[in-house]
Amino acid sequence: MTDIHQQALSARADQAHALTTALGLAPQAWGVVAMSLLDRAEAMFAIKEAATGRYVHANPRMQALFGRSADGLVDEEWVDPQACAALRTADQSAMVVTVPQVSEHRLELGGVRREFSVTRLALPSADGGAAKYLCCIWQDLTPQRQAETQLQLALRQLEEQQQANETLRREMQDHGLRDSVTGLYQRGHFDDQLRREVDLSSREHREFALVSVALDPLGEAARASGSEGRKRVLEALGRLLRSNTRAMDASCRLSEDRFAVLLSGVGLATAHARMEGLRRQCATQLVMLNGQDLGFTVSMGVASFPHTAHTQEDLLQAADTALSQAQKRGGNHVTLASIRFEA
The missing domain is CATH 3.30.450.20 (PAS domain)
Incomplete structure (x- = not known):
């Protein structure tokens, strides 16, 4: 010492x-x-x-x-x-x-x-x-450490339970917003998101794209399979629409055969390229039922805010007009809305 x-x-x-x-x-x-x-x-x-x-x-x-x-x-x-x-x-x-x-x-x-x-x-x-x-x-220290371990386990279990409850709550809330067949948002949620996107783009002077999508008339095999075949086609189309959109985008089922896709922060050319890729995926997608490939195609009309329309109503109309032109060309086609030029 x-x-x-x-x-x-x-x-x-x-x-x-x-x-x-x-x-x-x-x-x-x-x-x-x-x-x-x-x-x-x-x-x-x-x-x-x-x-x-x-x-x-x-x-x-x-x-x-x-x-x-x-x-x-x-x-x-x-x-x-x-x-x-x-x-x-x-x-x-x-x-x-x-x-x-x-x-x-x-x-x-x-x-x-x-x-x-x-x-x-x-x-x-x-x-x-x-x-x-x-x-x-x-x-x-054994009893103290055992109590600490049990407390940590209880807290972890409580946190996991809270996370599970939150996930369930979101799923239940989300379930009420989505179509049961395609998994896409229903019309009400889509309209809300479209209004927000128009307001945001107007304030920040940026563009976004709106795509009107229609399922082309089904082929003979799909028609012969009845409602089950039609359901299989809609399920496949829903999966493709969801997988080709980002978290900030929105895909919606408007009616039986009509759909819409909102592409946030995307210009007309980029939107056309992405939808052309989606159109090809749809045309080559295998939809099997009872050993038969049902197959399907879609037509699309792409409009842009503010280049092809300056209001929400005009934007919807521009996308629908472009869709009608794609259908007139025989379907399985992507058409761009006309760009408006101001004096």
Whole structure:
């Protein structure tokens, strides 16, 4: 132990002696206080011989942890080698300082993993020489850690339940907004989003595209399959419309065979390119029922705000007019609305 550490121990001893003398306390007063507080705190207390690591004293709670008497006991006799090495290292560290050292240890005792906090303090010798004994105060953290683990598990389960409830709420809310066959938004939600997009584009002077989509007359195989075949075609078209639109876009089923797609922040040329790709996907999509490919095609009319229309009503009309032209060309076609030029 260094001179500085020895001086610190001596200073503390002088303080304790001065206080004992000033209050007229018995020499053993501090020991009585310490032992009483340890019992009150239900702590496990032991004293070890610094040189050999042998226990020279242990209170009943500590002996219960050992499972035997502490006389002459060493750590190798009650813990595994790895835990013993960790205890010994902590002991040696505590012997060279004058302040209490705290460390945590995990021990496997009786087939049960337990966690402890150990506070160590070197005990000064009466002759002022190097400390020979080490005081160890053990606290069992196992119940506290188990309670913390259970609390974390309960909080995690509560959070998962809240997330599940929120997901269910959104799904139920979303379910009321979507068509049950195609999975696309219904007309009311689409109209709201279109109004918001018109307002946003008017304020920020940016464009967006609106696409009117119509299912072309079905082929013979699809007509022969009746309502089930028609449902299969609508389901396939709904999947393609959803997969070709982004989160900020909106796809809607307006009526039995009519659909609309809102492409946020997209110009006329980009909208045409994307819809042309969608048209090709529809034309080559396999829709199987009873071993037959039903197949289908769509016609599309693409309009842009504000290049082809300056109001929401004009935009809808422009997209429908372009769609009619695509249908007149025999279907399976994408037509652009005419760009308006202002004087």
